[in-house]
Amino acid sequence: MTRSTASTVIPPEIFRSSVKSVVPSPFFRTWPRLVSLAHEPFMPMKIEFFPSPLMADCTNPKSIVGLLIEAATLIPTSQYLLGLVLFVLIFLYNFLEFHLFRDLLKGFRGDQVTLTFNPRSHIYEGVASKCRIFHGRYLATPWLSNPHFQTAFLNFFGRPPVFNYKRQVFQIPDGGTIALDWLMASDIGRGAFGHDISEDDLAPIVVVIPGLMSDSSSAYIKHLVFKIAKRGWNVVVSNHRGLGGISLTSDCFYNAGWTEDVRRVINYLHQEHPKSPLFAVGTSIGANILVKYLGENREETPIAGAASICSPWDLVVCDRFITRRLIQRFYDRALTIGLQGYAQIHQTVYSRLADWEGIKKSRSVRDFDNYATCLVEKFETVDTYYRHCSSASYVGNVAVPLLCISALDDPVCTKEAIPWDECRANRNIILATTRHGGHLGFFEGILGDRLWYITLFPSQYCVCFCIFSCLVT
Template sequence: MDSSSLSPYILLFNALSQIPTWHYLVALLIISITFLYKFLEVHFFEDVFFKSQGTPITYNPSSPFCNAILSSCKILHSRFVATTWISSPHFQTAFLQFCGRSPVFSYRRHLFRTSDGGTIALDWLMNADVSGGAFGINGASLPMNNAISQDETTPIVVVVPGLASSSTSNYLKNLAFNLAKHGWNVVVSNHRGLGGVSITSDCFYNAGWTEDLRAVANYLHDKYPMAPLFAIGTSIGANILVKYLGEDGEGTPIAGAVAVCNPWDLLIGDRFICRRLLQRIYDKALTIGLQGYAKLHEPLYTRLANWEGIKTARCLRDYDNYATCHVDKFETVDTYYRRCSSAAYVGNVSVPLLCISALDDPVCTREAIPWDECRANPNIVLATPQHGGHLAFFEGLTASSSWWIRAVDEFLGVLRSSPYIHVQKKQTSGQHSALDSSIDQYPHLHVAEDGTVTAASSEGKRDAIEDIKNLQMLSEEKTTEMLSNAEQEKHVTEAKSDFMSETCQTSEIDKNIQGVESPDITSPLRRFLNQISQQNSISTWLLAFIAIRTSWPLVGSITKFIFRKRSRKIMPAA
């Protein structure tokens, strides 16, 4: 058959059939590799051909602390280059969970009891243990046995683990070992119910629970007052740490802190982790971890939460809906996420704080990083490497070291020898969170020197104001009653007596609010009049004018009634 009469498609098929099969296999392999390279966010060629200058750092350029500390932190400025064969945030994160290696050593355990009856496992690794080679024994925890004297001056680092992590996690053991080897006493503050310790109260930890960290920090500071106290938070632990620092402000005993892979805004993180297929895999993995945690404490969760819902939860949001919201009394999951996010507390941080967040973190999105707030706070340094995954940052040919651990060790070492470490300041007022609203504050009256009446915030005068309002309402009722029954002398006399008594009480309370720190409406009227007259004569005349103006209708009514009664007596005689 003449080839010119054949269909073009038949000609194309005949031509393609002449291509060897292995060529198609190679083409399929190239397409698959390209797809996976983009899908898994591999950055091998980017690292090789497009070398960056270093780690981007955000800070307040006018801050003496930032300028002085950053000039000595070479590792922090250096460029992070991931291990070649795991140059992907997903490979890095998976390697941390399944293949990460850690030194074998023994913690010294101390069980700390909280005020509500809860138990926290404090696992210690001392500098003396590492330098003396006293580690090994399959990583089992040893009793504390007062290993540190109260006069110890070696700085202490308290570590707050991530979600469902404990002191036995590989990355925490690497962190503790490296810090202890460089002259630190490290204590890992395990979350309630983790580290092999049972929950001994009805209180569980969550992403914004700062009470345990506050109690541990105060305990360590009081017991070892000569040892500077620093803190490191990882993942959810970083969110708890930053929120705690923002809540306590200048009142915290923490001298310096580091937050690594902080989720910052839990509501944004919740939307992000459900967005793509890979993120949903992480979501499911974290949910399984929390379900395992709940399984360890099933009797408590059965009593306090929705156990059937916990078992069938398919994502973190489901777990928080059936567990966290029930146990911690949050109205909704979004309410829990909003109240426990640390981004709202960044502006109140008064402690030197280093924040490290990888821009390709597959769990904590870069969208939640509070860039402007970190830049505005002179106490915060924000390092954002382009790559690193979640708590991974493995580098070197064998992935034997982690860049963020080296950077944290360097930063804390420079900070502890500088004059910029934070010193706790006693606060005269109670602690207030960054989310407290002034709507719930009850105003009271304040009379200025020019006689202007304004609102001021004093909780102690709330009862006096309520009494004033009640007396004014009662006074108006009495006045109306006397006007309507003006023909009955007995009622007028009683009303006059009651009204004058109440007017005196009202005036007394007004003077009390103006001239006394703590109101006492039962104090003698004369004492307050003397105090007011000494402080402000204008206010005295103002109160007198108010008294005359408010009592004038009653005085007029009484006078008219008396005049009419006497007129009736005179008329018959005439």
């Protein structure tokens, strides 16, 4: 087999210039003979080039792929597994919004609580400026260092205190029924539960309004109720219609902006206990209902002070947010399943007033509202319902001291819906935001046995200035 060759003749002038340009100057100093060769008369030289098999293979795409595959097979399988594990961990760290490394780099000092308020607010001067917790930091429990763990742990492993309520069945003029569950401060002291408020009991009464599909048995509600009662205040949970083990006794349902039940309960409590200061705490949808009620009534309310925890504020914005990312869609689906379960309990009413087949096939909260809420409440569209029920447009009318608490990483009620300017313009409102906390989570401590926002309720400043504040624990 003969080998093909290619030849060319290089003129002396080109060879000399090539040697000078290619060979660095140190070589000329080291090898004088090479330099002299560049200046001596030189005969034409014939150089033969032989094609390299390696170069031929490199020009073949199939050969390149084969070499890469062969090289890849030389890497141990354990290295691939390690790389895969690292990739999955990095993906989950970002997907679940962990902040453990950030907390570690900051020395586990937490982040400053941010206050938004009107500079001329008498509430800030009288209350918030004296609250150490408002000027401190919030550090999430290290092993719950993402908003989704915070939210899930509260709902599934919240370890609520053990106690029993005293139930009062409250009738609404339209035929509806509400369960009012009481926990007295005296119950905590006696270690026994179920006592009535005595006539000479002048302790403040706190009305707690739960979130969507929550009632007095929910873990975070029991944490909040027990903490307030332990401080010497009487607490009553106003359960939504159809929840807390109470059947629907009318064709009227509660919804995200239904304030009539709260209004009647508060007026009733004021009539029954006129000497006891009334306060209110709303959580999630309950916070939206509470703020909307305060904005509707303005000065015409017996409430002396209120607190809103993790309110959705603008339901249109939250509706768009909860369907934006994959992780948020899990919450959307979970809430939908809860609403479908609620409808299943009251199927006889829903099947008569709403689209029962549509309810069963709903895949999102928006679907459920389209097939159920809008039909029952006579709203033309879902967005019309959301705009009507959003509390953000009522913030400017609130005329009593109101403390609002929100986490900026809330996976359900997005920070995009917070009415920052309205809160800043209203002298009666103080908005406290934390960088982390999830939705109603705010777990702190190495054991995750404390909820940060519960340490805000109640204190002596509440009585003096008619707002909830903190008690240093």
